[in-house]
Amino acid sequence: xxxxxxxxxxxxxxxxxxxxxxxxxxxxxxxxxxxxxxxxxxxxxxxxxxxxxxxxxxxxxxxxxxxxxxxxxxxxxxxxxxxxxxxxxxxxxxxxxxxxxxxxxxxxxxxxxxxxxxxxxxxxxxxxxxxxxxxxxxxxxxxxxxxxxxxxxxxxxxxxxxxxxxxxxxxxxxxxxxxxxxxxxxxxxxxxxxxxxxxxxxxxxxxxxxxxxxxxxxxxxxxxxxxxxxxxxxxxxxxxxxxxxxxxxxxxxxxxxxxxxxxxxxxxxxxxxxxxxxxxxxxxxxxxxxxxxxxxxxxxxxxxxxxxxxxxxxxxxxxxxxxxxxxxxxxxxxxxxxxxxx
Amino acid sequence: xxxxxxxxxxxxxxxxxxxxxxxxxxxxxxxxxxxxxxxxxxxxxxxxxxxxxxxxxxxxxxxxxxxxxxxxxxxxxxxxxxxxxxxxxxxxxxxxxxxxxxxxxxxxxxxxxxxxxxxxxxxxxxxxxxxxxxxxxxxxxxxxxxxxxxxxxxxxxxxxxxxxxxxxxxxxxxxxxxxxxxxxxxxxxxxxxxxxxxxxxxxxxxxxxxxxxxxxxxxxxxxxxxxxxxxxxxxxxxxxxxxxxxxxxxxxxxxxxxxxxxxxxxxxxxxxxxxxxxxxxxxxxxxxxxxxxxxxxxxxxxxxxxxxxxxxxxxxxxxxxxxxxxxxxxxxxx
Amino acid sequence: xxxxxxxxxxxxxxxxxxxxxxxxxxxxxxxxxxxxxxxxxxxxxxxxxxxxxxxxxxxxxxxxxxxxxxxxxxxxxxxxxxxxxxxxxxxxxxxxxxxxxxxxxxxxxxxxxxxxxxxxxxxxxxxxxxxxxxxxxxxxxxxxxxxxxxxxxxxxxxxxxxxxxxxxxxxxxxxxxxxxxxxxxxxxxxxxxxxxxxxxxxxxxxxxxxxxxxxxxxxxxxxxxxxxxxxxxxxxxxxxxxxxxxxxxxxxxxxxxxxxxxxxxxxxxxxxxxxxxxxxxxxxx
Numbered sequence: 001x002x003x004x005x006x007x008x009x010x011x012x013x014x015x016x017x018x019x020x021x022x023x024x025x026x027x028x029x030x031x032x033x034x035x036x037x038x039x040x041x042x043x044x045x046x047x048x049x050x051x052x053x054x055x056x057x058x059x060x061x062x063x064x065x066x067x068x069x070x071x072x073x074x075x076x077x078x079x080x081x082x083x084x085x086x087x088x089x090x091x092x093x094x095x096x097x098x099x100x101x102x103x104x105x106x107x108x109x110x111x112x113x114x115x116x117x118x119x120x121x122x123x124x125x126x127x128x129x130x131x132x133x134x135x136x137x138x139x140x141x142x143x144x145x146x147x148x149x150x151x152x153x154x155x156x157x158x159x160x161x162x163x164x165x166x167x168x169x170x171x172x173x174x175x176x177x178x179x180x181x182x183x184x185x186x187x188x189x190x191x192x193x194x195x196x197x198x199x200x201x202x203x204x205x206x207x208x209x210x211x212x213x214x215x216x217x218x219x220x221x222x223x224x225x226x227x228x229x230x231x232x233x234x235x236x237x238x239x240x241x242x243x244x245x246x247x248x249x250x251x252x253x254x255x256x257x258x259x260x261x262x263x264x265x266x267x268x269x270x271x272x273x274x275x276x277x278x279x280x281x282x283x284x285x286x287x288x289x290x291x292x293x294x295x296x297x298x299x300x301x302x303x304x305x306x307x308x309x310x311x312x313x314x315x316x317x318x319x320x321x322x323x324x325x326x327x328x329x330x331x332x333x334x335x336x337x338x339x340x341x342x
Numbered sequence: 343x344x345x346x347x348x349x350x351x352x353x354x355x356x357x358x359x360x361x362x363x364x365x366x367x368x369x370x371x372x373x374x375x376x377x378x379x380x381x382x383x384x385x386x387x388x389x390x391x392x393x394x395x396x397x398x399x400x401x402x403x404x405x406x407x408x409x410x411x412x413x414x415x416x417x418x419x420x421x422x423x424x425x426x427x428x429x430x431x432x433x434x435x436x437x438x439x440x441x442x443x444x445x446x447x448x449x450x451x452x453x454x455x456x457x458x459x460x461x462x463x464x465x466x467x468x469x470x471x472x473x474x475x476x477x478x479x480x481x482x483x484x485x486x487x488x489x490x491x492x493x494x495x496x497x498x499x500x501x502x503x504x505x506x507x508x509x510x511x512x513x514x515x516x517x518x519x520x521x522x523x524x525x526x527x528x529x530x531x532x533x534x535x536x537x538x539x540x541x542x543x544x545x546x547x548x549x550x551x552x553x554x555x556x557x558x559x560x561x562x563x564x565x566x567x568x569x570x571x572x573x574x575x576x577x578x579x580x581x582x583x584x585x586x587x588x589x590x591x592x593x594x595x596x597x598x599x600x601x602x603x604x605x606x607x608x609x610x611x612x613x614x615x616x617x618x619x620x621x622x623x624x625x626x627x628x629x630x631x632x633x634x635x636x637x638x639x640x641x642x643x644x645x646x647x648x649x650x651x652x653x654x655x656x657x658x659x660x661x662x663x664x665x666x667x668x669x670x671x672x673x674x675x676x
Numbered sequence: 677x678x679x680x681x682x683x684x685x686x687x688x689x690x691x692x693x694x695x696x697x698x699x700x701x702x703x704x705x706x707x708x709x710x711x712x713x714x715x716x717x718x719x720x721x722x723x724x725x726x727x728x729x730x731x732x733x734x735x736x737x738x739x740x741x742x743x744x745x746x747x748x749x750x751x752x753x754x755x756x757x758x759x760x761x762x763x764x765x766x767x768x769x770x771x772x773x774x775x776x777x778x779x780x781x782x783x784x785x786x787x788x789x790x791x792x793x794x795x796x797x798x799x800x801x802x803x804x805x806x807x808x809x810x811x812x813x814x815x816x817x818x819x820x821x822x823x824x825x826x827x828x829x830x831x832x833x834x835x836x837x838x839x840x841x842x843x844x845x846x847x848x849x850x851x852x853x854x855x856x857x858x859x860x861x862x863x864x865x866x867x868x869x870x871x872x873x874x875x876x877x878x879x880x881x882x883x884x885x886x887x888x889x890x891x892x893x894x895x896x897x898x899x900x901x902x903x904x905x906x907x908x909x910x911x912x913x914x915x916x917x918x919x920x921x922x923x924x925x926x927x928x929x930x931x932x933x934x935x936x937x938x939x940x941x942x943x944x945x946x947x948x949x950x951x952x953x954x955x956x957x958x959x960x961x
Contacts, residue, residue, distance in 0.1 A: 127669075360791070610795050
């Protein structure tokens with residue numbers, strides 16, 4: 001599986017397509033006697049280069065979905081951004097997501113920035129045919145007349161191995177896998193520079209999973225877009241991602257090239273994640289981590305992993321480890337690895 | 343399609359059940375009375391002078407036959423149904439010998455017209471405002487307007503109509519407060535007459551719309567708030583689809599079917615309200631007819647009105663129930 | 677249960693206002709027992725007096741003190757509404773819970789009957805009852821009739837709650853862990869059902885009192901017991917508005933509007949509280 005990984009040295013000469021700087025986003029609850037902040041994204045910084053496939057991995061409720069929602073600006077109360085910034089770079093133009101007017105944000109959506117949502121069950125309007133979704137999402141951005149538009153759409157579908165007749169169906173008439181592929185086709189028809197995919201293969205059976213992953217890889221190769229790919233399934237990251245960032249309890253704990261991450265992870269949590277992947281022929285027992293993922297409303301002090309960490313030291317419960325570069329492309333946030341520097 | 347046909351058949355069965363139960367109920371209600379309608383009627387008739395015993399006896403026999411009251415309860419029940427199916431509701435007493443059905447059908451168009459127009463208007467206004475209020479949650483204007491309409495909702499139809507009557511009849515008399523059209527008007531189909539009819543229906547319709555719009559608004563607003571959290575709406579927003587388009591194509595379209603089902607369920611209440619409002623404004627529909635019939639002691643007319651109301655509302659509900667699923671492609675495509 | 681009420685008072689202004697109104701009404705009911713004049717007596721005070729220090733709401737053309745008539749009328753009207761609400765709750769709960777829990781054939785049969793009753797237009801039926809019973813239409817009769825007509829909408833609501841409760845994981849867990857059905861119903865399910873019952877009680881009262889008022893205004897009820905609707909009836913029959921005795925009409929109409937707004941606020945805020953999504957919406961802002 002790992003040898004199939006299509007990773008390539010990204011284009012570091014140009015500006016990164018996405019820079020996330022010290023992003024903080026909390027869910028605030030202040031009613032009925034409750035006053036609580038759920039710190040779903042707590043000081044995360046990362047950058048993604050042009051044409052790079054960046055994977056975000058972590059357990060459920062680690063905050064990774066909130067992270068990508070915040071990155072694309074899809075937040076709604078009670079979720080608020082309390083600090084940091086998200087900046088995109090499309091064709092030399094900079095866009096600070098939280099500094100744009102609503103109409104400016106709307107203009108970059110789909111044309112430059114598209115999003116494949118988690119779960120294909122319900123993402124398409126159930127009472128209209130699929131062609132209407134294509135029209136609503138893509139037509140305003142393409143600048144073509146209708147005939148040319150539909151030609152392009154049909155061509156795009158065919159390239160992705162989808163029957164253009166799909167356009168005339170209602171969502172419920174398609175199988176789950178077909179729906180997901182149609183959604184991906186929809187997300188890529190405007191050739192956006194940045195595509196976010198949230199668990200695109202979860203809830204699909206393995207054969208369809210492989211088709212979808214292949215489809216995503218082909219698209220990426222074809223368009224040269226950057227991908228931000230979220231899934232808890234480490235084997236998918238091994239297959240597809242160029243670089244992987246591990247999120248634990250709202251914080252980034254390690255980030256490296258895929259080969260480095262899988263063969264030489266340094267953070268104890270990452271090591272555990274990688275070790276838990278089954279390998280054919282390996283029959284050793286898998287040890288599970290003690291404890292459970294922390295509550296984001298009341299997280300542990302200092303390093304959030306310290307209650308479950310086999311390498312925990314005194315400093316780990318008192319100070320928050322920052323992401324430190326071990327090599328230019330490998331960062332870790334762990335006092336045991338980087339030394340107890342303040 | 344097959345599933346749909348089965349659904350229609352089942353709904354039709356339900357319709358028959360409703361009609362059967364409802365009309366049987368009216369039958370049994372009238373037989374609960376310790377009051378003998380024949381004796382009552384004779385008292386009313388003989389009030390104006392004496393009549394000799396033979397004539398009274400003849401009247402008694404005729405009336406008994408006319409009211410279908412010969413024989414025991416079971417025989418009466420059978421006679422009742424057999425007449426009903428033929429559309430024979432008996433003659434009206436206060437307008438003897440005009441058949442009750444004729445009198446009712448003279449008044450029916452007024453009620454139906456008022457009800458349909460008022461329902462359409464309040465459905466449109468209420469749902470539009472509700473969708474807007476549910477989608478644009480921050481809008482202050484919408485909040486105020488919603489509060490106003492919702493505040494009117496619990497007030498009984500009669501009271502609101504009454505308040506309107508006082509307001510526009512006495513305090514600021516700009517609109518006519520009784521009748522369907524001016525008395526002594528030429529009953530040709532002229533534009534002036536139509537205008538006159540519309541003027542007379544403004545207040546009753548207004549009363550109905552004010553009370554009705556609120557409930558559509560609350561329902562639609564709640565529905566919209568829920569739909570807005572659905573994946574396909576979030577996806578459309580992520581796709582940069584404009585908010586008007588989302589509201590129209592993604593939200594309202596998905597909310598229509600439940601709202602129509604709600605319409606079917608509330609038709610009984612809407613009918614009630616229409617009838618009551620008519621009474622306040624003396625509008626020449628079923629409501630006014632009913633009250634007058636009661637005051638005149640017109641047995642057949644009251645019974646006929648009650649029966650017809652049940653059948654009418656049941657049929658209307660049935661029609662809406664079988665038409666609304668057609669709007670949902672998930673059902674049509676079977 | 678008390679925590680719910682306390683939370684609602686603190687964070688939901690509509691509930692608070694509704695509660696205040698309710699307390700005022702209860703106060704009026706209690707006050708009515710201290711009325712210096714028997715309820716149905718007429719010509720006990722000078723008629724047609726406008727509101728002043730002695731007669732706070734003036735007097736009626738029938739020589740009654742409007743204020744005290746209003747208090748007594750409130751008591752009777754509310755008592756009526758409570759009676760109907762109580763009886764029809766029983767029916768709604770029985771039908772709704774049975775249909776929801778039993779499912780299958782029982783559910784279908786019950787719902788068929790339920791929907792039939794829901795569709796029947798109530799006003800013509802009530803008028804028919806009056807026509808047929810005339811003077812025998814006393815209050816008890818009316819309470820019974822309205823109870824029989826008004827349970828179907830709420831039965832459906834309760835049924836859907838019962839259905840969702842039945843299939844929820846914690847129910848099956850409780851059953852597997854050996855909890856008796858009765859214990860499950862009382863300890864696990866009742867807390868979900870009670871708020872709905874409360875909300876529907878408010879709605880039911882709004883509806884039944886509305887009917888009573890309408891019927892009374894038309895003179896279709898027992899005229900010896902003063903209720904709010906009755907007051908308007910008498911006012912109309914004495915042409916109060918035209919004679920300028922506006923307080924005779926304004927007092928009951930005003931009280932009715934306040935009563936209904938109060939009931940409605942309680943019902944609406946309870947409904948909003950029940951729906952967790954609307955609760956969250958309140959929190960998020």
